[in-house]
Amino acid sequence: MTVSPARPTAPAVSPAGQAAPYGVSTTAFDGSRVRVLLMVDIHDGAQQEFLAAYEHMCQRVASVPGHLGDQLCQSLENPTQWLITSEWESAPPFLAWVNSEEHLDTVQPFQSCVRDTRSLRYTVLRETAGAAPPAPGLGGLQSAPRPGDNVVRHALTFTVKPGSEAKVAEILSGYESPEPRVDDTTRLLRTSLFLHGNRVVRAVEVRGDLQAALRHVARQPQVRAVEQAVDPYLEQERDLTDPLSARQFFTRAAMPAVHHVTSGRETDPQVRRCALFCPARPGAGEALARLLAAQDAAAVPGGDGPVAACTVFHREDLVVRLVDVAGEPEDAPGAVLGLSDAAARAEAERLLDAAALGVDGSLTDERTLPRLLAQARMRPLTDRRSPAS
Template sequence: MTVSPVVSTDTAPTDSGPDARPVRGASAEPGSRDAGPADTGPAGSPPASGKAAASGVTTSAFDGSRVRVVLMLDVHDGMQQEFLNAYERIRGRVAAVAGHVSDQLCQSLENPTQWLLTSEWESAAPFLAWVNSAEHLETVEPLQDCVRDTRSLRYSVLRETSGDGPADEPATLEVPNGSPRIGGNLVRHALTFTVRPGSEAKVAELLSNYVSPEAHVDDSTRLLRTSLFLHGNRVVRAVEVRGELQTALRHVARQPGVRAVERALDPYLEQSRDLDDPHSARRFFTLAAMPAVHHVASGAPVDDRTRRCALLYPVRPGAGPELARLLARQDAAAVRDARGPVLAATVFHRDDLVVRLVDVDGDPDAAPAAVLGLHDLAGVPEAGRLLETAAAGVDGPLTDADAPARLLAYARMTPLTDRRSAGS
């Protein structure tokens, strides 16, 4: 079980990074001032140490690990019994969600307003599907009026030790994933929403020109980079944050420039919202969330040849989860190829929406199959089964000579903004 963060007039941001020249790589440590607007072109940068980013998989919802979710709640003064009663009414419904294993509700020994709700899930995929669903919003609504603030943390279970064995030989229970993922203190997330047909040009203008928020959030959190893209009437906004994602998003939401552009967008949105209503704002941003389910980086050095692309795949109904897994497998292999063009790739997924953000060494059109995440021919037939290839103008199999180029041209999103903190 989880509870959505409290949203008042501090809405989720339109952007999460100040204007600057786009650079290459998966992340960059920002400096203390903003530069000018970014042009579409080179993208990415190495970490602040100057060393290449750690290679390999750093984020994955597909490693088979059980997931432990830790939700810290601050309950309104005097509403502890009301909160507990609301939890009692909904916990049976949560327990019936596919993939849910258990919940444990705890109250602080020292502070009666501080509560802890932990839940265990069979894997990340069912949890992410649940927490970003309309059903979840409806289920936890009775708790929201009792809660002042929340913070949600999600972990893969790597080891589990029981107390049944001898003191000098504790029993270690078998878990499916034995190795930690290596990476930096970087969180990736995306939001997506649709705008009214015919408003795309105005929306593109709004999202390309606005006052950027301050990069510094607090001593442990900074805004790193935001990349905005448009495909038809769908907007995708991918953010990179060093530190605590929720803290950074709330910081950005308080910025006057961001608040102004969010309100300017309201008339063009297909899903109506009222940012002054916490319930309306919470619903909009929960349903807009696209979690990063897989990220890989090659660790290769950077230069001005790199291009950042976003791809929105034409997914067959019900095939979104399978496609996200396929792309994750393909990317994990692609970054190990020192001669390949893929330097980093992030798969964002919810339901049948699959978006992949990829940093490419050189011209993406020169290697369409690799950029699409279909460099391994063994995965091409499976991709053909999961994609609506006819929508992309591909009449034959994806193994046809011109099929990858046609699919890439169709899936590639139009870049609106690619901004990162200056000085990195």
């Protein structure tokens, strides 16, 4: 028999006056199939060019692991509006593909014929009774609806030139906050920036449409000024005034939230936010993210532990844990690291590149955890909440 975790005794209250949801609200690791909808608006007269670009994409994506198929649909009312749907056996292969250099190259032919796009991503929860079951190994259905509070979490990561860290930290710590309201349904809630070595991670929380919020922020004069000030220090050049260069940067910098779990206590005044830099051994990034997500899903929702909420971000062989902790992180290193369990520590020793963090002790020894926590903690640059969020 499965027993649901006890609800926190004093749950947070949402703006609507209801108790904030708790549990796992985001996960890429439940094995459910993923349906992606790409809404496309093409330039007048660009139909044949668009169709040729679509055929090129189909040939490339057909061999991508995890891809099950796609459809191209044209609007009944407006011939310049199109919809591309694709289905994937699970979220990890799709996220790996959509944030890859190969994907950037594959969609390049669309750039000259497409006016605007919007991507929506869903896990499959139910199917009609007449639908044939998927073939074995091709993904399943989401087991149950996940709780949610209309908050989307996303991160960007990039590196700066060695030796420029202090200057970049100064720039990113002191900028003026952008206007949080995007429109009647979308609002920027929180922005947290961290630095580890020469790597910057910017995590954002948005209520409503993430893409609309990112476009809104990019247009703000104070944000443009900060980005321009940082540009000379980036290891990889970019030009955010050029649409193609901007698209390439945001694809290469994208670090999706692959898991989020909350106890409903984030608004507790004792809760503080920290970020952990978790480099994986080559090829072990997804496995490490999956391990940490499983530990959080088991430990956080009960509401009585030190971790009030945790988001796991993953890209290639890099995992970042954004942890909201009740109290001092040093008082509970195992819980903050997501490695309280001995079996999890043994598995993490195989997956985590502890040497890259300067930690040489065995993770199976609990005495190693405080040192690992100290080495993995990222330097906080700024953590800003919008008013009334």
